[in-house]
Amino acid sequence: MPERLARLFYSSGSPYARICRMGVLEAGLADQVSETETTLRDPEAAVLPYNPVGRVPALVLQDGTTLTETSLVLGWLDRMGGGLRLLPVEPPGLAAYGRVMGLLDGIAVWNRELRRPVSERSPGVIELERTRADRVGDALERDVAAGGYARLDAGWLALAATLGYCMRRHTAWAWRQTRPALGAWFAEAERRDAFQVTMPPSSGL
Ligand SMILES: N[C@@H](CCC(=O)N[C@@H](CS)C(=O)NCC(=O)O)C(=O)O
The missing domain is CATH 3.40.30.10 (Glutaredoxin)
Structure with a gap:
């Protein structure tokens, strides 16, 4: 090797x-x-x-x-010249990637609160991040329904990793219940080998 x-x-x-x-x-x-x-x-x-x-x-x-x-x-x-260009160059692809990274940053803050002892959690921070996640989730539902996140690039990877995180390490956000297009997109994403072999352990949160 x-x-x-x-x-x-x-x-x-x-x-x-x-x-x-x-x-x-x-x-x-x-x-x-x-x-x-x-x-x-x-x-x-x-x-x-x-x-x-x-x-x-x-x-x-x-x-x-x-x-x-x-x-x-x-x-x-x-x-490094792999077979796929990951970071988009054009504004729509960059915007799509940035949107998901913003969602992930907010979920990371929310998740950090949930890892604190109950008495140390900030209800205000949790509420703000839940509202942000719902707002971005609704925008992503519209994006995906309109054909967004179809190309396998940074935006796709970020969306798969973020929703995957919410399935196994941050179930506090029930993103799937009211977002059928996003749910169908995720069901396809989950089938890829790269997704399966990088599956995170469940956190119980
Ligand atoms: N802005 C960073 C965020 C990376 C990040 O927050 N990583 C977390 C794991 S999900 C970490 O390493 N946390 C350890 C720490 O905060 O000390 C990026 O885009 O890579």
């Missing part, structure tokens, strides 16, 4: 890292990018010597340079 060109740090529950992991697989770059699992928020985390921020995804290049942030990692994967 040839030496891999980059090493991707991930945690199995992270939807951000999952976007990149699915991107590696879908772009046919698995023989060039190795994966290393790390713990998070842990002084012993394997990623910390490479990334003092301590977050995933983190892509360590051969010269030791570490790229963090999902979009930057996807941009680098594109430069």
Whole structure:
């Protein structure tokens, strides 16, 4: 096996890292990018010597340079010349990707609240994020019904990872009940091998 060109740090529950992991697989770059699992928020985390921020995804290049942030990692994967261009170039594709990343950021905040002891949770933050998620979810329902998110790119990967996160690690958001187009889109997305092999463990939340 040839030496891999980059090493991707991930945690199995992270939807951000999952976007990149699915991107590696879908772009046919698995023989060039190795994966290393790390713990998070842990002084012993394997990623910390490479990334003092301590977050995933983190892509360590051969010269030791570490790229963090999902979009930057996807941009680098594109430069590695896989069989698929992941980051859109045109405004509609960029807008679609950004919309889902905004949703995911809000859900991450909401989920963090739910991981606190009940007495430390902020009902105001939870309500704000629930409202945001519902609003973006309704927009995505319209987008998908109109043929959006059909191309396998960063927007597609982000939407699959976000809805997948809500199925297994953030069931507090019942996104599917009132959004049939999004539900049908997700049922197709789930069938892909890249989705199946990156499935996160259930969190019980
Ligand atoms: N803006 C970052 C967010 C990445 C992120 O929040 N990753 C989480 C896992 S889902 C993480 O590593 N958290 C560990 C921590 O906050 O210390 C991106 O787009 O990659």
